[in-house]
Amino acid sequence: xxxxxxxxxxxxxAGCRFYFGxxxxxxxxIPEYMAERLSKVEGGVFIQAESEIASIHxxxxxxxxxxxxxxxxxxxxxxxxxEGISFLAGLELPAVVVNMTRGGPGLGNIAPAQSDYFxxxxxxxxxxxxxxxxxPGSGQELADLTYEAFNLADRYRTPVILLGDGMLGxxxxxxxxxxxxxxxxxxxxxxxxxxxxxxxxxxxxxxLLDPNEEEEHNWKLMRKYEKIAREEVRFETFLVDDAKLxxxxxxxxxxxxxxxxKRLREEGLRVGLLRPITLWPxxxxxxxxxxxxxxxxxxxEMNMGQMxxxxxxxxxxxxxxxxxxxxxxxxxxxxxxxxxxxxxxFQRKLR
Amino acid sequence: xxxVFSRPKSLKRNPFHYCPGCGHSLIHRLIGEVIxxxxxxxxxxxxxxxxxxxxxxxxxxxxxxxxxxxxxxxVATGVKRALPDRVVFTxxxxxxxxxxxxxxxxxxxxxxxxxxxxxxxxxxxxxxGGQMAPTTVLGQRxxxxxxxxxxxxxxxxxNLSEMLAIAKGSxxxxxxxxxxxxxxxxxxxxxxxxxxxxxEGRGFSLVEILSPCxxxxxxxxxxxxxxxxxxxxxxxxxxxxxxxxxxKKGEKKDAR
Numbered sequence: 203x204x205x206x207x208x209x210x211x212x213x214x215x216a217g218c219r220f221y222f223g224x225x226x227x228x229x230x231x232i233p234e235y236m237a238e239r240l241s242k243v244e245g246g247v248f249i250q251a252e253s254e255i256a257s258i259h260x261x262x263x264x265x266x267x268x269x270x271x272x273x274x275x276x277x278x279x280x281x282x283x284x285e286g287i288s289f290l291a292g293l294e295l296p297a298v299v300v301n302m303t304r305g306g307p308g309l310g311n312i313a314p315a316q317s318d319y320f321x322x323x324x325x326x327x328x329x330x331x332x333x334x335x336x337x338p339g340s341g342q343e344l345a346d347l348t349y350e351a352f353n354l355a356d357r358y359r360t361p362v363i364l365l366g367d368g369m370l371g372x373x374x375x376x377x378x379x380x381x382x383x384x385x386x387x388x389x390x391x392x393x394x395x396x397x398x399x400x401x402x403x404x405x406x407x408x409x410l411l412d413p414n415e416e417e418e419h420n421w422k423l424m425r426k427y428e429k430i431a432r433e434e435v436r437f438e439t440f441l442v443d444d445a446k447l448x449x450x451x452x453x454x455x456x457x458x459x460x461x462x463x464k465r466l467r468e469e470g471l472r473v474g475l476l477r478p479i480t481l482w483p484x485x486x487x488x489x490x491x492x493x494x495x496x497x498x499x500x501x502x503e504m505n506m507g508q509m510x511x512x513x514x515x516x517x518x519x520x521x522x523x524x525x526x527x528x529x530x531x532x533x534x535x536x537x538x539x540x541x542x543x544x545x546x547x548f549q550r551k552l553r
Numbered sequence: 554x555x556x557v558f559s560r561p562k563s564l565k566r567n568p569f570h571y572c573p574g575c576g577h578s579l580i581h582r583l584i585g586e587v588i589x590x591x592x593x594x595x596x597x598x599x600x601x602x603x604x605x606x607x608x609x610x611x612x613x614x615x616x617x618x619x620x621x622x623x624x625x626x627x628v629a630t631g632v633k634r635a636l637p638d639r640v641v642f643t644x645x646x647x648x649x650x651x652x653x654x655x656x657x658x659x660x661x662x663x664x665x666x667x668x669x670x671x672x673x674x675x676x677x678x679x680x681x682g683g684q685m686a687p688t689t690v691l692g693q694r695x696x697x698x699x700x701x702x703x704x705x706x707x708x709x710x711x712n713l714s715e716m717l718a719i720a721k722g723s724x725x726x727x728x729x730x731x732x733x734x735x736x737x738x739x740x741x742x743x744x745x746x747x748x749x750x751x752x753e754g755r756g757f758s759l760v761e762i763l764s765p766c767x768x769x770x771x772x773x774x775x776x777x778x779x780x781x782x783x784x785x786x787x788x789x790x791x792x793x794x795x796x797x798x799x800x801k802k803g804e805k806k807d808a809r
Contacts, residue, residue, distance in 0.1 A: 220635060247634045251627070252660035259624035259657070263631020266618040267598075271631070289621050395616040395632065397639050399595035405610035407619040 205344050206231035206371040208379070209300055209364070212348035213272050214239055215382040218298070220247045220264035220271035222257035224279060227312040228368035229302035232274040245385075254279040258286025258299070265295040266406055268394035270352050270385075274300035276368070277310060277318060280326075287361050288327025291423070292408030296355035298348070299333075300364045302371035305531035313531025314369035316453060319508035322363045323482040330420050332427045334362040334434065335481040337452040341375030347479070349380040356389065358430055365481060367504070369454050369533060436479035437488050441467065445474030446552045448492050449543060450513050451502045452478050454533070459502050461536030462543055471547055473500075481509070486516035493521040498550055500543055503527045522550075561585030563594045565614045574774025576731045576764030577605055580673060581612050583741045584644075588615065591748060597640045598632055600625045602649040605679040609644055623654025626661035629668045640748055642669040648678045651687040651713040658717065665722025665756035669747045672714070672759055675766035676785060683769030687711045690788045695769070710788055714761045718795035724756035726795040730763040732781040736791070755797060763789060 203211075210232045213221070221240055223233035233250060240246030247264070251257035257273050264271040275283060280301045290297050301322065305315040322335045334354050336347045344366065351362040395404060410416040440460060442448060451459040456477040466473045476492060478485050493499070499521050501510040510525045517523065526542045528534055547553065560566065564585040569578040588594055594615055601609035603622035610617040620628040625643035633641040650658050650672050661668065677695055678684040685698040688710050692701040702710070718726045725747055729740040740762055747758035763785050765777035772780060 220631065222631070249630070249634070249664075252656050255624065256627040256657050256660065259620065259627035260631040260634075262620070262624075263600075263618070263628040263633075264635045265631070266628070267632045267635035269635045285621055286624075289619075293619065395598050395618050396636060397596035397598060398614070398616050403614050403616050405617040405619070407610060407617075409607055409619060 203377050204231055205341055205373050207235050208341055208344045208377050209348045210235035212345045212380055215380050216349040216352040217270045217383050217385045217388060218272045219245045220269045222249050222251050222260040222273050224251050224254050224257050226276050226279045228304060228371050229274050229276050254282035258283040261297050262286060262289060262295060265297045266395045268391050272298040276302045277304045277306045284327035288329050289408060290361040291331035292329060293406050294359040296359050297361050298351045298355055299361055303367040311531045312368060314367040314533055315531050316367060316455060316504040317529060322365045331423060332482055334430060335365050337365050337479060337481045339453050339456050341377045345377050345379055358426055367454055431483040434480060435483045435485050437485035438477040440475040442474030442492060444472050445496050446472045447498045447500055447547055448496045449473060449475045449500045449502060452481060452509060455502055455504050458534055458536055458539050462540035465536060465540045466544055471544060473543060484512045489513060489516040493517050497521050499523045500546055501525050502539060505529050561589045563588040563614050564612055567611050572768040574765055574767040574777055579731055580762055583744055587745045593640050600629045600643040602645040604646040604649050606644055623649050624657055626657040630661055630666050633668050640751055642671060644671045647674045647686045647688040651711050662717045662720040662723040662757040667751050667754055669751045670759040672761040673764045674761055675764045677766055677769045679766050679769055690784060714794050717759060722756050723795055724797040725750040725758040727793045728761040728789060728791050730781050730791055732778045
């Protein structure tokens with residue numbers, strides 16, 4: 203199944219009944235699939251909006267009314283959605299936003315890239331907030347993490363960003379899809395807008411003119427983010443126990459890195475991989491712990507060096523960090539990455 | 554003793570913060586009366602804008618959800634599609650709807666979204682201090698059109714309601730004013746009609762209300778009312794701009 207179709211089908215199986223989108227390559231298969239699929243589901247709503255801005259605000263409306271809702275886009279379109287993502291955070295609304303990242307800045311190109319890591323993990327929109335950011339690395343993870351994204355969004359009343367890339371979106375892989383949940387069994391939401399029938403009226407807002415109120419709201423959000431950071435960190439390790447060099451890589455780049463590491467292990471190089479699955483919250487502690495044994499870190503990203511800053515922050519100077527990246531939509535082979543890793547390995551005399 | 558005049562049930566007991574002579578409090582009251590009379594308090598959802606009416610949820614005792622500047626029609630679309638049997642309305646000023654939110658509004662109308670928009674046109678950006686709006690008329694002085702709006706420098710005002718009337722999906726568009734008791738009563742009737750059009754599933758409905766802003770117009774309230782008739786209505790003629798009668802568009806409502 204194609205990656206973009208996996209995301210769309212998993213979303214529906216997770217109870218997503220509202221999809222609002224706008225065409226942009228390389229994610230067009232998501233709206234196309236949703237247009238067909240949601241027309242066959244009870245209560246399913248698909249709208250091709252007039253803009254990315256409109257689509258994210260339709261998402262806000264559907265979320266206010268209690269629905270599980272999703273939008274998807276890529277680079278330039280995600281930039282336009284930032285206003286809405288900030289509002290989702292401020293209004294404390296659950297929603298899922300998919301970014302099948304392409305090369306940038308500007309229009310860039312439509313080839314796979316990881317250049318939107320900063321935008322996704324640093325908030326992207328205005329104000330003091332965080333979004334949960336998931337970095338799938340395979341077709342199966344597209345299925346599992348899309349499904350999980352809706353649960354996380356509802357549990358914490360916060361936007362969840364699925365940060366894929368053009369390659370994951372286009373790649374065909376066998377996948378075991380999650381089973382379809384029953385919407386009626388989802389936890390009751392006691393804050394949504396339904397018309398004030400038999401209860402006091404509600405309002406959902408992010409405007410808090412009194413600085414004391416806004417500060418209180420910021421602290422409330424902060425406590426939520428701290429809880430997420432405590433409880434939701436996910437990562438994968440591969441051959442790290444005896445490793446002298448740890449490769450840190452996420453998403454499709456980690457898949458390439460894994461191939462490179464297998465190759466290097468055959469040559470006797472003690473190299474392991476740490477792959478963050480949650481990009482925020484970032485697995486800082488896991489990296490710090492690994493840093494006590496392996497002093498050397500090799501960060502490989504398909505950009506000019508973004509996640510590498512989080513690795514450095516995690517190590518707090520406690521390790522040596524080398525960055526290797528290829529931006530612009532270049533996808534390297536495992537052989538090319540293995541050469542880069544081994545050259546660093548020997549340069550540092552780790553053998 | 555019979556009570557003949559009281560605060561509408563769907564308004565909270567909070568005193569309005571609006572300036573003396575401002576139209577917002579009157580329009581809030583008219584909407585409140587309509588909600589009461591149509592018995593909609595338990596099934597209506599309002600979307601307030603950014604602008605002077607940003608605090609509308611302090612006054613309406615109904616479910617309300619905040620939209621960012623200009624996006625109310627998109628937010629209302631999401632709410633309405635999720636809850637098709639509720640009555641959903643947006644409350645927007647001229648800057649909100651006719652500048653930053655033009656695309657959202659026109660496309661909501663073109664889709665025939667079953668929502669109602671209350672468009673308060675006072676020709677200025679009120680909350681930010683009286684800057685030129687898309688509806689500031691030629692010659693009108695604002696803080697960003699010193700010496701009066703000039704077409705060569707500032708362009709022409711936009712007649713958004715006329716544009717919306719052209720959209721195939723709009724069902725009812727009327728422009729009213731608050732300049733006299735008769736016009737106020739006409740406004741209330743128009744709001745009621747717009748809600749009814751929505752409840753009948755006919756498509757997009759909008760009431761544009763020419764409303765005074767004495768503070769930013771630098772007039773006293775009486776002069777401001779006079780200026781609605783003499784200054785604004787010449788550019789924004791009052792009356793029904795569109796009304797689609799007959800069968801409701803049944804098929805569209807099922808389309809998702």
